Amino acid sequence: MAEEIEKTNKPEVSTSIFKKRWRKFKTLKRGYYSFITIVVLYLLSFILPLFVGRDALIVNYNGNYHFPIFKYYSAESFGQDLQGEANYRMLKKQFKEEDKGNWVLMPLYPFGPNENLLNELEGNPPHPPSGEHWAGTDDRGRDVFARLAYGFNIGLSFSIIVTFFAYFIGVSIGSTLGFFGGKVDFFGLRLIEIWSTLPFLYVIIIISSIIQPNFILLVFILMLFGWIGISYYIRGEFYREKARDYVSAGVSMGAKNRTLIFKHILPNSLTPVISYAPFAIVANIFSLVSLDFLGFGLPPPTPSWGQLMQQGLSNIENWWLIATPLMALFLTLLSITFIGEAIREAFDPKVYSRLR
């Protein structure tokens, strides 16, 4: 019975605190709108081939419907005179000229991120921005806007995953140190200090210069260096919470360490996790862009912003190669920073009044 009451009561209590903070968060317009924009864009970026991509959504050919976005069709299957996969942009033109009632429905922006457009464009790459290619093409004739759009999903997913795992490690270590204290804390802290003196960008570059990094490996390496900051905060929170009466009450009732940690202290110590996570995401996007920029990041031909910037630096007369990824990076980071700032204010409403 008691358990049942606890079960029914607990979520309500916790949601009400959360609701209060959420309500406060909503009043901070800048952060709230940034939050909505980023979430919507990020969710949309998972179905990105529907909006940006080389594959047609629907092809109506001789009365039959085809959905190339899900399935591979060779060029011959639509009567196209090409090798390999069908080129749907050309197909669209072809169908229009033929005027036989065949039609192609293309995505809004009909270019893929890894697609070489050299045979369709005149002149040498990189091509400047135009009505057709909003952000021009890069030095291999790939559409920059498509690469930016796909890079957004990859970059953001990457840094969210890294942040999640790094925080998982950081919270585990921080709470262990904070809860047990004493010798565990002392030696643990020394180890953390040693670990934190490693210049992390440098070490990552060393590692990735030796092993060709892939997504998972990079997540793993960045994770190994990302947990230090949060573990300090969690440790501090645990020290503070441990001294509270409710913990003493739990101890005197004979609660096990596990119950104390996970049920009582941890839920009360998670504020720094939520308020620092957006900034950690920003930092991880930074790291990925820097690594890609140096050429030690995700393997080509992964669309990445850092790689575009590198191209921009080696072709400085082609300004769009650096201006567009920088703009994308800037807007993304700016909105995430706004979100972070708003979250911090919602969770930790410190009001300083000027006294005079």
Place this chain on the structure above:
Amino acid sequence: MILQFVPGGPLEMEIMKIRMGGKSGSTESGSTTGGTTQNIPQSAIDELKKFYGFDKPLHERYLIWIGNLLKFDLGRSYVYAEPVWDVIKSRFPVSIYFGLIGFLLTYLVCVPLGVYKAVKNGSAFDFLTSALVFIGYSIPGFAFGALMIVLFGGGSFWDVFPLGGFRSEDWESLSAWGKVTDQVYHTILPVASYMIGSFATLTILTKNSVIENLSQDYVRTAYSKGLSEKRVIFGHALRNSLIPIATGLGHAVSLVLAGSLLIERVFNINGIGLLGYESIVQRDYPVTMGILVISSLLLLLGNIISDMIYAFVDPRIRFK
């Protein structure tokens, strides 16, 4: 407290060396045996291995390396065929030049700006500079540098500043005034990029610290005994607000090395960062290791200096 850092030195190098040693062993021998075995006689390979010290097992090499390190011998660079210390030493002035100027300018701009923002909290000026701060926070320094190069480096827009480098190639032949202006021209863009990195954090840190202190009781007391606003802010609040900022000063030591890799790469400045990058690309492991060791030591030193400054400026802090 300070003593606790000391065991960190060798131990942390140990970790690095184990990781590094493992890697340098596997790849280097991998590339010598894997890539070129076919046309080079075995004896030559053995000789090469002996020359680079790869004829001994991993742990032995590691012990030798640590032993040499204790004698302040970092080994010889494969690429430059010079002692590692000399190679690194020759790059110090450039890195320190940019690092120090960037560091000083950042503090000179950010601290007054932060104080002013705090005093005028909520004003139009505060709002405008906050926007600037957010922009600065959202642009990585190296990306800003790259953009500046595109804009001002004579690509498709203005040709105002040089593309990078420390000085012009004909620097020696210029007149004294020419030397100065040339140096300044080469300094502006990299230093701006250095600054943008720490600009946002330092300004906000200063502002928050001052605001927090302005809401303390002792400020109220100061006002109530009739002191002028100037006296209260500069004589009372500011001194306490600068404590967290002063603490960061210790890290100036490592800043000279740490943050510069990307910016030196963008501007092609021959500093420590670029040396480290090249040493990795060229598999020049003694140099890589040397830089790792030196930068880790500097970081530790920076931590210690920070702690000392902290204890020095804030008498409430006492390390047991």
